Amino acid sequence: MKKFMNRAETLVAESLAGLVSAHERLVTFGADGKFVRRRSLRPGKVSLISGGGAGHEPMHVGFVGRGMLDAACTGHVFTSPTPDQIVAAIRETDRGEGCLLIVKNYDGDVMNFEMAAELVAAEHRIATVVVRDDVDPGGSKRSQGRRGVAGTVVMEKLLGAAAEAGWRLDELSALGESLNGRIRTMGVSLRGVTVPDTERETFVLPEDEMEIGVGIHGEPGRARVKFATADEIVETMLEAILGELASERDENLLMFINGYGGTPASELYLVYNSAKAQCERLGLTIARPLVGTYVTSLDMAGLSITVARLAERELSLWDAPVDTAALRWGG
Amino acid sequence: MKKFMNRAETLVAESLAGLVSAHERLVTFGADGKFVRRRSLRPGKVSLISGGGAGHEPMHVGFVGRGMLDAACTGHVFTSPTPDQIVAAIRETDRGEGCLLIVKNYDGDVMNFEMAAELVAAEHRIATVVVRDDVDPGGSKRSQGRRGVAGTVVMEKLLGAAAEAGWRLDELSALGESLNGRIRTMGVSLRGVTVPDTERETFVLPEDEMEIGVGIHGEPGRARVKFATADEIVETMLEAILGELASERDENLLMFINGYGGTPASELYLVYNSAKAQCERLGLTIARPLVGTYVTSLDMAGLSITVARLAERELSLWDAPVDTAALRWGG
Numbered sequence: 001m002k003k004f005m006n007r008a009e010t011l012v013a014e015s016l017a018g019l020v021s022a023h024e025r026l027v028t029f030g031a032d033g034k035f036v037r038r039r040s041l042r043p044g045k046v047s048l049i050s051g052g053g054a055g056h057e058p059m060h061v062g063f064v065g066r067g068m069l070d071a072a073c074t075g076h077v078f079t080s081p082t083p084d085q086i087v088a089a090i091r092e093t094d095r096g097e098g099c100l101l102i103v104k105n106y107d108g109d110v111m112n113f114e115m116a117a118e119l120v121a122a123e124h125r126i127a128t129v130v131v132r133d134d135v136d137p138g139g140s141k142r143s144q145g146r147r148g149v150a151g152t153v154v155m156e157k158l159l160g161a162a163a164e165a166g167w168r169l170d171e172l173s174a175l176g177e178s179l180n181g182r183i184r185t186m187g188v189s190l191r192g193v194t195v196p197d198t199e200r201e202t203f204v205l206p207e208d209e210m211e212i213g214v215g216i217h218g219e220p221g222r223a224r225v226k227f228a229t230a231d232e233i234v235e236t237m238l239e240a241i242l243g244e245l246a247s248e249r250d251e252n253l254l255m256f257i258n259g260y261g262g263t264p265a266s267e268l269y270l271v272y273n274s275a276k277a278q279c280e281r282l283g284l285t286i287a288r289p290l291v292g293t294y295v296t297s298l299d300m301a302g303l304s305i306t307v308a309r310l311a312e313r314e315l316s317l318w319d320a321p322v323d324t325a326a327l328r329w330g331g
Numbered sequence: 332m333k334k335f336m337n338r339a340e341t342l343v344a345e346s347l348a349g350l351v352s353a354h355e356r357l358v359t360f361g362a363d364g365k366f367v368r369r370r371s372l373r374p375g376k377v378s379l380i381s382g383g384g385a386g387h388e389p390m391h392v393g394f395v396g397r398g399m400l401d402a403a404c405t406g407h408v409f410t411s412p413t414p415d416q417i418v419a420a421i422r423e424t425d426r427g428e429g430c431l432l433i434v435k436n437y438d439g440d441v442m443n444f445e446m447a448a449e450l451v452a453a454e455h456r457i458a459t460v461v462v463r464d465d466v467d468p469g470g471s472k473r474s475q476g477r478r479g480v481a482g483t484v485v486m487e488k489l490l491g492a493a494a495e496a497g498w499r500l501d502e503l504s505a506l507g508e509s510l511n512g513r514i515r516t517m518g519v520s521l522r523g524v525t526v527p528d529t530e531r532e533t534f535v536l537p538e539d540e541m542e543i544g545v546g547i548h549g550e551p552g553r554a555r556v557k558f559a560t561a562d563e564i565v566e567t568m569l570e571a572i573l574g575e576l577a578s579e580r581d582e583n584l585l586m587f588i589n590g591y592g593g594t595p596a597s598e599l600y601l602v603y604n605s606a607k608a609q610c611e612r613l614g615l616t617i618a619r620p621l622v623g624t625y626v627t628s629l630d631m632a633g634l635s636i637t638v639a640r641l642a643e644r645e646l647s648l649w650d651a652p653v654d655t656a657a658l659r660w661g662g
């Protein structure tokens with residue numbers, strides 16, 4: 001797999017430098033370049049910090065800015081950021097109201113964010129939300145139960161808007177826990193990815209097969225099945241997602257079609273069209289859609305579908321202005 | 332190549348339906364679903380209409396909205412829209428100030444937009460800007476000289492902002508002509524694309540080669556060469572682009588790194604980082620950057636670099652608010 005890069009050792013730093021430079025109005029590097037933070041930090045609000053391995057861009061660095069994250073810590077490709085990166089982000093962005101750490105449920109991430117929280121426990125109030133939006137992966141090895149995947153965007157947007165509106169640390173933490181039970185995601189891959197360091201493919205799929213329930217590091221999913229039409233693929237995914245959401249009529253559903261990096265917008269919109277129609281046939285209305293490439297797995301061909309059940313006030317949080325590199329709306 | 336689709340005959344309609352549905356606040360279908368237009372048309376402004384074959388999404392439909400296009404006509408994959416689509420868009424969106432047609436320089440597009448303009452000449456004032464931003468393609472067959480490629484986004488943004496600011500039809504037309512000499516684009520492809528109808532690949536590249544100067548339909552470029560580092564690729568491309576721009580120090584340069592559909596944001600940002608550094612070494616400063624996937628060639632892996640030399644007032648047009656599915660900033 002050909003990639004636009006110079007050396008594997010520097011590709012994350014070079015890519016981050018490009019992002020920070022292209023969006024210098026919004027973001028800047030934190031101390032020693034250990035993380036990316038908002039250019040202007042607002043006093044009187046809880047600091048929201050997330051992070052994880054590189055290779056999922058624009059998540060999380062693309063979500064740093066007004067109405068979303070205060071800082072994002074990026075590790076090497078598919079590798080957790082180190083505790084000292086997270087500690088540096090906490091120290092630089094906590095304005096006295098504490099920090100909420102938003103962590104995807106992977107062993108390495110959970111461990112390093114926990115370690116960072118312990119290291120600063122004497123000086124900073126810290127709460128952590130571990131995002132677990134993946135449908136039940138069964139016996140997958142790389143996770144401790146449900147993984148944190150594309151639903152992380154929904155979590156970061158809603159918590160970001162709430163923090164901007166002045167919610168306290170304990171209120172944000174409670175919202176995050178509550179959302180964890182109401183956001184579900186399932187992914188499908190048409191092609192494995194090649195990790196730049198190892199030049200090893202995560203998996204190889206025959207031309208007529210796809211991997212259902214795949215994770216965002218290309219880890220295997222529930223089943224490898226014959227490739228099918230978009231309608232059939234969507235039906236399989238929605239069945240799994242809605243089966244875990246216990247969704248009811250007249251609820252506010254958010255639907256998020258997320259590209260994995262190698263799938264163009266035209267296909268994502270086609271899938272949204274199919275998913276919306278299928279929901280309507282089940283009596284479910286989509287209150288808010290999001291379609292785009294936000295949580296990638298390098299250049300993997302594939303996508304995920306996320307559905308979230310939201311309360312009225314959460315729809316307002318979703319609609320609230322956001323101004324980041326990757327997500328932008330409102331005044 | 333696996334694609335998320337149901338049937339080749341309906342994939343464009345299904346994808347457009349998804350886009351319109353996901354962005355119903357901004358856009359709606361025009362008469363008989365022949366084109367996509369702004370939900371609210373503003374009286375007192377020239378109507379800007381563009382279009383072209385499908386397969387380049389989010390262009391052009393993703394650029395319909397305040398500060399950019401009034402309507403976009405989409406043909407089948409890599410196929411020009413028909414004159415009756417364009418005529419319908421003119422009739423529905425002209426509010427008395429005339430229509431500016433923005434057309435990429437491909438034979439089919441130029442012919443069909445011309446025919447539409449003739450058909451309505453008695454009732455509507457029409458001007459046409461034919462975008463020709465590609466670096467000199469030499470003897471490429473599918474074009475009449477320089478093709479209209481990713482620089483079309485720059486053209487549509489600047490003309491869209493000017494139209495919103497009340498510029499008259501002749502003023503917009505003159506701006507478009509002037510910009511044509513100051514926008515240059517070059518593309519590179521790492522992998523050909525498969526057209527859904529024919530299931531035929533446009534070209535096949537060996538694992539260690541790339542196609543330089545490629546068009547957005549996967550048409551061959553200037554040369555097929557060994558794959559190289561990002562820095563080397565950027566150097567080759569910038570040399571060709573800047574060689575045609577006669578760019579000078581202290582000018583306002585806009586740089587646009589565009590993904591072709593199968594290349595993730597992390598690589599585009601890395602390329603921007605390299606291109607910016609190389610420009611700075613030449614004494615050139617980037618006044619405005621744009622990095623993202625805006626003009627695709629289905630799911631082609633690859634990217635293009637566009638550089639535009641802009642006057643001060645054109646920077647203001649670039650910065651003016653825009654609110655479309657794919658491009659959004661300002662208040």
